[in-house]
Structures are given as structure tokens and as C-alpha cells.
Amino acid sequence: MKNTIKKLAVVALVTVFASSFTAVGGEKKTVKTEESTIVWKGYKVTGSHEGTIAIKSGTLEFNKDKLVGGEFVIDMTTISSTDLEGEYKGKLDGHLKSDDFFGVEKFPTSKLVFKKVKASGKNAYNVTGDLTVKGKTHAIDFTISIYGSKATASLKIDRTKYDIRYGSASFFDDLKDKAIYDEFDIVADLEF
Template sequence: MKKLIKNLAAVAIVAFATFSFTTIVKEKKEIKIDESKVVWKGYKVTGSHEGTIALESGSLSFEGDKLVGGEFVIDMTTINSTDLQGEYKDKLDGHLKSDDFFGVTKHPKASLVFTKVKASGKNAYEVTGDLTIKGKTHPVSFVISIYGNKATTSLKVDRTKYDVRYGSTSFFDGLKDKAIYDEFDLVADLQF
């Protein structure tokens, strides 16, 4: 019996020592900006508009093959529409960059920093993050899927939380068919 206790104690000491000096390595994988794409889509009573916006930088953090974090910087000066051409495209792009919408002269960058990541399936994670637009930060939640060196996600953003009020029925009455819905979509296909 004493020998069994000594053996168990020895095993416990070895296990404790092993786990005490073994660290889980966090690996940060940079996003390949030129191979990744972020698409936005905004909705109004009479239809919708869509376009792209460029990432300035981004990374996903892993422990082994498990996603544990991420952070992104978005170049707001690159926001543009892809569903219009010519004069109408130029007008919409200019309006989106103006103070009525994203005020890119004063706020050229937006960011997203993951604050909580929870596995929700084989390749899926529920993420909560801090999204900053126009200097205002609010939490957002979304699902991200990871397949090899590719990540995909889509999220809804309530623009009014970031002081983007133009055409919002939450702030202006009598807009009728000029109303623009408060939420817009972001869809990201990321390569790393």
C-alpha cells in the first residue's frame, strides 16, 4: 500500500511539473489583405446599395487550431459602391465619406477587436468584439467560420450607435421613401 501511495505521489509530482512548465503557445496569423474582401450592404425603403471597403491590417490568434482572438483595422477612406456607375457612383461614394455618414476626413480608420471567442461547432465560433466607428465603440456579436487558411463571417451593424444618423427614422420624421434603415451588413472573406 505504501508503495502504491509513493508511486501515485511520484506520478502527481511529475504531472504537476510537466503542466507547470508547459505553456500553450498563442499564434498570431496575419490576414493577407490583398486576398481578402469586405463587402457592405445598406438598405433603404426603395432598395439597397452595396460596395467594398478595404482592410488596412488584421490578424487572427490561435492556440493550436482553436481561434482565441482577432483584431482588424479598416481603412474608411476606401469605402465605395459597386452597384452604381458614373455620376451616381461618385455622388454616393462622396456622400458615404462625408460627415453625413462616416466622416472619413476626421475618422479615417475603424477597428474591430475580439473580446470573447467561444467554439460553437466544428469550424464555427461565436465572437463578441468591440467595433469602433467614428471614435465610438460598441459591442457586436457574430459567428465566424474557419476552414484551413480562410475565415468567413457576416455581421449586422446598427449605424446609429456610431452617430451615423443620415436618413434614419430613429432621428428624423417624415422621411417616407427617403428613409435609410439603421442596420447595414458587413460580409468578410478573409485569407491568412
């Protein structure tokens, strides 16, 4: 009988001890993909181009009212320019979807998974996440602000880390005014 009581006491103690170090499950909020937007902007020596890309799915995770995680899948087949029209828009959109850039036939989605979230102000957070583009995953740091049921995130992405080297002066000489800068910007306006 004493052994049984001792065993039960040990099990209870281990359970209490383990649960005190286990994170309390947060509340996952689904991002409303139709009401959310992602705008990209890429830069070249002679100017820039910008456009949109759709969110396939996304969640933000909260513990009480604090952001603690998130995960997004981006539909790369929807990438398009908004600063051109007609034939030039068609050419750029097709080129962005080709293997020179995002290779959407082979890689139709990209993914972002939050790994570390740290509050940097009342509604602001610094996030480190794993970004997967064209089957390659690299850590990325960015900021996100939360206001009620809306969020805004800004990311600067080095495309060469994901084997997108077309027009990069880091890999090709004599590009002159045809060079495309390695980094591009993403601004996401989210509703959840």
C-alpha cells in the same frame, strides 16, 4: 539555510501555480489584405446599395487549431459602392465618406477587436468584439467560420450607435421613402 530553502520552495510553488492559470500564448496569423474582401450592404425603403471596403491590417489568433482572438483595422477611406456607375457612384461614394456617414477625413480607420470567442461547431465560432467607428466603441456579436487558411465572418451593424444618423427614421420624422434603415450588413472573406 532553512529560510533560503523555504523561500525558494515558495517562489517555485507560486511560479507553478501562477503559470497553471496563465493562458498559453497563441499563434497570430496575419490576414492577407490584398486577397481578402469586405462587402457591405445598406438598405433603404426603396432598395439597397452595396460595395466594398479594404482591410488595412488584420490578425487572427489561434491556440493550436482553435480561434481565440483577432484584431482588424479597416481603411474607411476606401469605402465605395459597386452597384452604381458614373455620376451616381461618385455622389454616393462621396456622401458615404462625408460627415453624414463615416467622416473619413477625421476618422480614416475603424477597428474591431475580438474580446470573447466561443466555438459553436466544428469550424464555427460566436465572437463578441469591440467595434470602433467614428471614435465610438460598442460591443458587437457576430459569427465567423474558419476553413484551413480562409475565414468568413458576417456582421450586422446598427449605424446609429456610431452617430451615423443620416436618413434614419429613428431620429427624423417624415422621411417616407427616403428613409435608410439603421442596420447594414458586412460580409468578410479572409485569407491568412
